[in-house]
Amino acid sequence: MDVSGGSGQPRSGNDEPAQSPAGPTTPDGLRTAPAPGQKTEKTEDTAKTEDTAKASRDDRPGSAPEPTGDPTGRDHADDSPGTGGAPPPPPPPQHPPAGTGAHGTDPGTGAAPGSDAHPDRAHAHSAPGAPRPPRRPREPGGGILMGRPFGVPVYVAPSWFLVAALITWVFGGQLDRVLPELGAARYLVSLFFAVAFYGSVLVHELAHTLAALRFKLPVRRIQLQFFGGVSEIEKEAETPGREFVLAFVGPLLSLILGGVFYLALQPVERGTVPGVLLAALMISNLIVAVFNLLPGLPLDGGRMLRAVVWKITGKPMSGTVAAAWVGRALAVTVLIGLPWVSQSGALGDAAEGNVGVDTVTDALLAAIIAAIIWTGAGNSLRMARLREHLPELRARTLTRRAVPVETNTSLAEALRRANAAGARALVVVDGHGEPLAIVRESAIVGVPEHRRPWVSAGELAQDLTEGMRVSAELAGEQLLDVLRATPATEYLVVEETGEIYGVLSAADVERAFVKAMARPS
Numbered sequence: 001m002d003v004s005g006g007s008g009q010p011r012s013g014n015d016e017p018a019q020s021p022a023g024p025t026t027p028d029g030l031r032t033a034p035a036p037g038q039k040t041e042k043t044e045d046t047a048k049t050e051d052t053a054k055a056s057r058d059d060r061p062g063s064a065p066e067p068t069g070d071p072t073g074r075d076h077a078d079d080s081p082g083t084g085g086a087p088p089p090p091p092p093p094q095h096p097p098a099g100t101g102a103h104g105t106d107p108g109t110g111a112a113p114g115s116d117a118h119p120d121r122a123h124a125h126s127a128p129g130a131p132r133p134p135r136r137p138r139e140p141g142g143g144i145l146m147g148r149p150f151g152v153p154v155y156v157a158p159s160w161f162l163v164a165a166l167i168t169w170v171f172g173g174q175l176d177r178v179l180p181e182l183g184a185a186r187y188l189v190s191l192f193f194a195v196a197f198y199g200s201v202l203v204h205e206l207a208h209t210l211a212a213l214r215f216k217l218p219v220r221r222i223q224l225q226f227f228g229g230v231s232e233i234e235k236e237a238e239t240p241g242r243e244f245v246l247a248f249v250g251p252l253l254s255l256i257l258g259g260v261f262y263l264a265l266q267p268v269e270r271g272t273v274p275g276v277l278l279a280a281l282m283i284s285n286l287i288v289a290v291f292n293l294l295p296g297l298p299l300d301g302g303r304m305l306r307a308v309v310w311k312i313t314g315k316p317m318s319g320t321v322a323a324a325w326v327g328r329a330l331a332v333t334v335l336i337g338l339p340w341v342s343q344s345g346a347l348g349d350a351a352e353g354n355v356g357v358d359t360v361t362d363a364l365l366a367a368i369i370a371a372i373i374w375t376g377a378g379n380s381l382r383m384a385r386l387r388e389h390l391p392e393l394r395a396r397t398l399t400r401r402a403v404p405v406e407t408n409t410s411l412a413e414a415l416r417r418a419n420a421a422g423a424r425a426l427v428v429v430d431g432h433g434e435p436l437a438i439v440r441e442s443a444i445v446g447v448p449e450h451r452r453p454w455v456s457a458g459e460l461a462q463d464l465t466e467g468m469r470v471s472a473e474l475a476g477e478q479l480l481d482v483l484r485a486t487p488a489t490e491y492l493v494v495e496e497t498g499e500i501y502g503v504l505s506a507a508d509v510e511r512a513f514v515k516a517m518a519r520p521s
Contacts, residue, residue, distance in 0.1 A: 143223065152209050152219045154202065159226035167194040171280070178276060193277055197284050198224055200257050204288065205229040207253040211246045227372060228288070235477075236387060240311040240319070247303035254289035258282050296327030298376030320384035327377030335370035339363045389516040390476040398512055399472065399493045399502035404429040407436070407458030411447060414439070414457045425503035427492060428461045435500055437461030438468070438490045462490070469494055472501045483509065 143157040168190040175186040182189065205222045208231040212219050220232040237243040261282035268275045292300040302323040310319035342362040402425035405414040414426050426439035443460035467486025470493050474482060483491070483506060493501040 143225075149206060150209060150213060152213075152222055154222045155224070157223055157225035160198065160224050163226050164191070164194040164198070167197065175276065178271070179273065182273070189273055189277065193280055196277070196281055198229075200254065200281065200285050201229045201288070203257060204250045204254050204292075205231045207249040208233070208246060211249045215242050215246065217246075227369075236316070240307040240316075243310065244304050244307035247300040247307065250300050251289040251292045254285045254292070258285040258289065261285065294330055295323070296330035296373065296377065297323045297380040298327065298373070299330075302327050302377070302380075317384055317388055320380060324377040324381045324384075327380070328374055331370040331374035331377070334373065335366050338366035338369070386517060389513075390480070392476075392516045393479055393509060393512055394475040395470055395479055395493055395504055396472045396475075396501070398508050399504045400424040400508070402427045402500060402502045404433060404435070404500060405439075405457045406431070407456060407461075409457045410453050411439075411444065411455045411457055411460065412452040415444075415452065423502075425490070426457055426461075427500055427503065428458055429500075435464060435492055435494075437463045438492055438503055440490065441505070442489070462488075464492055468492055470504055471496065479509075 143155040143160070146154045146156055148154070168187055170190075171193055172187045172190040175182060175189060179186065201224060202222070205224075209219045209222060212231070212233045215237060217237065218234045220234050222229060222231050233246075237246050261278050265275065265278040265282060268278060293304075294301045295305040296302040297306065297320070305326060306316075306319035306323040308319070309322045310316045313319065339359065339362045343359060401421065401423040403414070403418045403421050403423045404427050405417065407428055407430075418424065418426060426444075427435050428437040428439060429435050437458070439457050439461045447455050447460070465486065467482070468488055468491050470479070470482055470491045472493050472495055487506075489506055491504045491506070493504045495501050
């Protein structure tokens with residue numbers, strides 16, 4: 001890469017050779033006007049430039065036609081379905097990127113921009129439809145905000161109201177057989193049970209959250225949803241021991257709650273409303289604990305298995321692969337086994353009584369749980385691959401070489417200097433070589449070729465803010481966090497000494513990320 005020092009002159013030392021096409025080019029790969037007497041051929045890029053000039057309805061400096069770039073999108077994945085990221089990718093990176101970890105009481109929850117900066121060509125990315133670095137919402141949504149225990153927002157997703165209504169209806173039918181004297185009031189008791197049960201789920205998730213905060217891992221939010229809850233932990237545990245503890249504390253708290261409800265049940269008379277509620281909460285917490293201890297991702301037991309394999313092999317990816325495939329096997333087992341157990345009468349009902357609507361309900365429930373586990377296991381694999389490839393995103397290797405120009409330098413002269421230096425970006429500097437702004441690619445593309453001698457580089461530049469200065473040493477998740485904090489199309493990359501290293505395009509980072517994710521682990 002060319003490095004521009006305080007003198008304002010480019011220095012050699014590029015990591016990769018720049019391929020210069022015949023004739024001068026702009027930093028985005030478009031040909032400029034040839035030198036006097038120079039013969040040129042009309043290439044595809046030149047034709048695009050001429051078409052742009054013809055389409056322009058305003059000859060004023062800096063006016064741009066409608067963008068015709070080829071914007072790319074990004075996807076940000078999470079460890080479990082239904083929670084929504086990133087590195088996207090960007091996944092960069094949805095944390096993805098980045099990326100986030102999720103611990104759920106049930107298996108239902110749980111990018112990064114990127115690119116391979118091409119040495120000869122760049123895509124214009126003007127405002128409409130332009131690729132942007134992944135943005136992490138300042139205030140993560142996901143339903144109704146219920147509070148902020150320990151500073152972590154707790155949301156109730158709209159799907160919770162559906163499952164609360166379902167629990168109220170089903171449990172109300174059971175109460176009618178146990179306490180028929182309640183009448184219609186049984187549904188109020190059932191609703192209380194649904195709320196209390198999800199209160200237990202919240203305690204389960206708070207256990208994960210407290211362990212994460214204890215290990216200095218940021219927690220984005222807790223969300224209560226259809227199949228339980230999820231704690232969105234934004235970073236991975238650094239050691240397998242911490243990963244094991246982080247996963248185990250949730251089921252442990254559910255077991256403790258089951259014990260607490262059991263002790264509270266002892267002095268209570270059986271066959272009363274308090275007795276039925278305490279017994280139901282005890283059983284439900286034990287079921288939550290046992291279910292989450294099953295050894296397959298995305299369940300807590302799967303994370304514990306991952307930690308064990310990680311400890312044995314020394315490779316976190318090996319642990320993820322093993323736990324994810326066990327999770328998929330578990331999904332198939334649930335899909336086939338749950339209806340079979342119900343039909344066989346092993347749960348206490350006679351086989352002949354488990355036909356018709358009950359059989360269909362059991363099969364549907366098994367299919368939903370199996371799909372959630374299977375999808376969560378696949379998402380865990382994708383997130384592990386994202387984390388594995390994140391270190392490949394380095395600001396130093398993705399940065400475009402840049403030449404410094406002063407504010408009043410004409411665009412034509414600035415492009416001539418960039419072509420002579422083999423650079424693909426322009427940085428506006430003051431008389432002392434201090435960077436002031438970055439000349440935007442989209443603005444360059446929008447200036448007709450015959451106007452470029454009369455338009456100054458400063459007219460097309462975007463002033464630098466503090467967040468648009470990126471250290472050349474940044475890589476992986478740190479780089480993506482910086483880009484998310486200050487969304488922009490280009491960033492100035494500087495050395496630790498403050499010297500200009502070049503310009504980093506968000507589109508280049510996104511394409512590099514997509515390319516890295518496409519490679520097998």
